[in-house]
Amino acid sequence: DPIAPPDLSTCKLAEITAGGETVACCPPVTTKIKTFKPDLSIPLRTRPAAHQVTDEYLAKFKKAQAAMRALPDDDPRSMVQQAKVHCAYCNGAYPQVGFTDNDIQVHFSWLFFPFHRMYLYFYERILGKLIDDPTFALPYWNWDSPVGFPIPDIYTDTSSPLYDQYRNADHQPPVLVDLSYGGKDDDVDEQTRIDENLAIMYRQMVSGAKTPDLFFGHAYRAGNLNTGKYPGTIENMPHNNIHIWVGDPTQTHHEDMGNFYSAGRDPLFYAHHCNVDRMWNIWKTLGGKRKDITDTDWLDAEFLFYDENAELVNCKVRDSLEPEKQLRYNYEPASLPWLFTKP
Numbered sequence: 001d002p003i004a005p006p007d008l009s010t011c012k013l014a015e016i017t018a019g020g021e022t023v024a025c026c027p028p029v030t031t032k033i034k035t036f037k038p039d040l041s042i043p044l045r046t047r048p049a050a051h052q053v054t055d056e057y058l059a060k061f062k063k064a065q066a067a068m069r070a071l072p073d074d075d076p077r078s079m080v081q082q083a084k085v086h087c088a089y090c091n092g093a094y095p096q097v098g099f100t101d102n103d104i105q106v107h108f109s110w111l112f113f114p115f116h117r118m119y120l121y122f123y124e125r126i127l128g129k130l131i132d133d134p135t136f137a138l139p140y141w142n143w144d145s146p147v148g149f150p151i152p153d154i155y156t157d158t159s160s161p162l163y164d165q166y167r168n169a170d171h172q173p174p175v176l177v178d179l180s181y182g183g184k185d186d187d188v189d190e191q192t193r194i195d196e197n198l199a200i201m202y203r204q205m206v207s208g209a210k211t212p213d214l215f216f217g218h219a220y221r222a223g224n225l226n227t228g229k230y231p232g233t234i235e236n237m238p239h240n241n242i243h244i245w246v247g248d249p250t251q252t253h254h255e256d257m258g259n260f261y262s263a264g265r266d267p268l269f270y271a272h273h274c275n276v277d278r279m280w281n282i283w284k285t286l287g288g289k290r291k292d293i294t295d296t297d298w299l300d301a302e303f304l305f306y307d308e309n310a311e312l313v314n315c316k317v318r319d320s321l322e323p324e325k326q327l328r329y330n331y332e333p334a335s336l337p338w339l340f341t342k343p
């Protein structure tokens with residue numbers, strides 16, 4: 001059977017590390033739950049590459065992010081609560097309904113891509129609503145291309161609402177991201193870094209991701225214990241490595257980006273995940289067996305999110321497969337230098 005949506009009334013403290021320190025991440029409880037329906041009246045939104053947004057766009061984005069930060073902490077649309085969404089689904093706050101020994105864990109499995117897609121969707125809709133602009137679209141961090149390797153500048157202005165103080169001070173622009181970062185900086189020249197990063201992208205998207213099982217990660221069904229062993233290629237690398245590369249190594253748990261519980265506190269998280277999400281779209285265009293999973297235990301897995309009106313919505317994985325049609329967004333096109341750099 002598919003993973004069932006959480007019962008918010010059973011939400012418990014989340015664990016920052018397994019069996020370790022705990023943290024409160026539960027959302028406000030509501031009993032009224034709407035069912036997600038695609039809203040075709042929403043204008044199509046195009047998510048731009050973060051390193052080349054216009055001044056006009058940046059002004060809007062900052063205004064929206066500031067408004068989200070200004071909401072009271074108990075508003076489910078506030079920055080604090082949005083970060084807790086990730087914490088609750090990822091640090092073991094939700095026992096599986098009917099299988100309470102096992103918690104819901106949306107990483108390391110086929111739930112990774114669809115969960116984060118819907119999470120971004122609602123986050124983006126909330127930002128748009130706060131500035132009364134239904135065309136607002138999140139930017140993506142174009143880390144699969146040399147022009148986008150550094151942290152996008154718009155996130156590093158310390159006076160901006162897009163800034164987060166808990167990041168690795170040694171990884172500020174113009175330092176290029178290391179897509180295979182394992183916690184230590186290796187001292188390679190820029191060309192080597194570029195070549196290595198592009199080779200990783202080729203492997204994770206093309207040569208190493210020929211089947212849905214490899215790309216999405218293994219099946220995860222109701223009652224299953226998620227052992228963390230079977231992530232998909234992109235989730236495993238570079239997605240995880242980028243989290244660690246951005247997080248602040250002087251903080252106990254590599255906050256913010258370096259731990260699930262705190263990652264959503266950094267606005268850069270959402271740009272990072274937009275690019276992860278973009279990779280799902282691109283992968284489906286690469287041919288062969290690169291298609292969405294057809295197993296109904298995937299298609300009918302369910303999540304709950306608060307929407308832009310602070311109403312709780314139930315969505316299924318199947319609601320997320322065609323972003324243009326179902327969620328009304330797409331991505332500003334960019335070149336794919338890794339596609340032609342077969343190592």
Ligand code: C2O
Pocket residue numbers: 086090107116239243260263273
């Ligand atoms: Cu839910 Cu990038 O992690």
